Amino acid sequence: MTISAPPTLRVQVLLFGSYADCLGRNAAELTVSAPATVVDVLHRIRSLPGGERIPARPLCAVNLSHVSLETSVKDGDELAILPPLAGG
Amino acid sequence: MSLPSCRPWPGADLMFLTSGPIELAPLVAQVMSAERGGVACFLGTVRNHQHGREVVRLEYSAYSPMVEAECARIVAEAEARWSCGVALVHRIGSLEVGETAIAIAAASPHRDEAFAACRYVIEEVKRRVPIWKREFFADGTVEWVGTETPVSAGTRNTG
Numbered sequence: 001m002t003i004s005a006p007p008t009l010r011v012q013v014l015l016f017g018s019y020a021d022c023l024g025r026n027a028a029e030l031t032v033s034a035p036a037t038v039v040d041v042l043h044r045i046r047s048l049p050g051g052e053r054i055p056a057r058p059l060c061a062v063n064l065s066h067v068s069l070e071t072s073v074k075d076g077d078e079l080a081i082l083p084p085l086a087g088g
Numbered sequence: 089m090s091l092p093s094c095r096p097w098p099g100a101d102l103m104f105l106t107s108g109p110i111e112l113a114p115l116v117a118q119v120m121s122a123e124r125g126g127v128a129c130f131l132g133t134v135r136n137h138q139h140g141r142e143v144v145r146l147e148y149s150a151y152s153p154m155v156e157a158e159c160a161r162i163v164a165e166a167e168a169r170w171s172c173g174v175a176l177v178h179r180i181g182s183l184e185v186g187e188t189a190i191a192i193a194a195a196s197p198h199r200d201e202a203f204a205a206c207r208y209v210i211e212e213v214k215r216r217v218p219i220w221k222r223e224f225f226a227d228g229t230v231e232w233v234g235t236e237t238p239v240s241a242g243t244r245n246t247g
Binding site: 021066084085 | 217234
């Protein structure tokens with residue numbers, strides 16, 4: 001009998017501005033249990049050293065589009081955690 | 089510790105972002121036509137003060153591929169809604185007081201549509217486009233705009 005490993009998915013997380021400063025890095029590749037939402041990935045990021053300074057519900061984008069935090073993530077997605085925008 | 093605020097995207101074809109000075113005339117030329125009798129322009133420039141404190145320069149950084157995607161969506165929305173032509177560019181990197189950070193030109197047969205489209209684009213850019221800035225104050229402090237998180241001491245501007 002084969003025992004299959006629980007399904008997981010890999011997400012490339014990008015951090016910018018003050019959030020990159022909080023974690024001391026601007027990218028992280030995470031493996032999370034499937035299925036997962038943006039909130040699940042955020043939870044992991046916020047558990048890293050310095051991550052508690054990132055708010056629980058920041059602005060997020062998946063694959064270059066704004067998303068709600070309840071959006072599902074797929075294997076290979078790029079999730080960007082966006083500090084308050086300041087363009088213009 | 090000084091971190092790059094965005095990673096480079098080599099080879100990315102940037103339409104809406106530039107690291108050099110912004111010229112308005114080419115943007116206007118891009119949208120003007122014989123049918124369009126109204127052209128509205130907006131320039132956002134670096135001001136020398138924020139909440140009563142003297143600002144000496146700003147540093148803009150961006151999530152470049154998403155800036156390109158989101159700006160394309162905003163321009164398409166404005167062009168469809170007001171049947172106009174819109175040109176838009178935002179600068180990143182270090183900007184001195186008085187330099188242009190963003191320029192928008194909207195051209196339409198009549199002025200109402202041009203003004204409305206121009207206004208829509210600047211408001212949506214501020215609301216949706218992933219660009220950040222750090223303010224460098226005359227007293228040597230450096231702060232991210234729009235966040236309570238101060239820049240760590242090691243990245244303070246000592247100039």
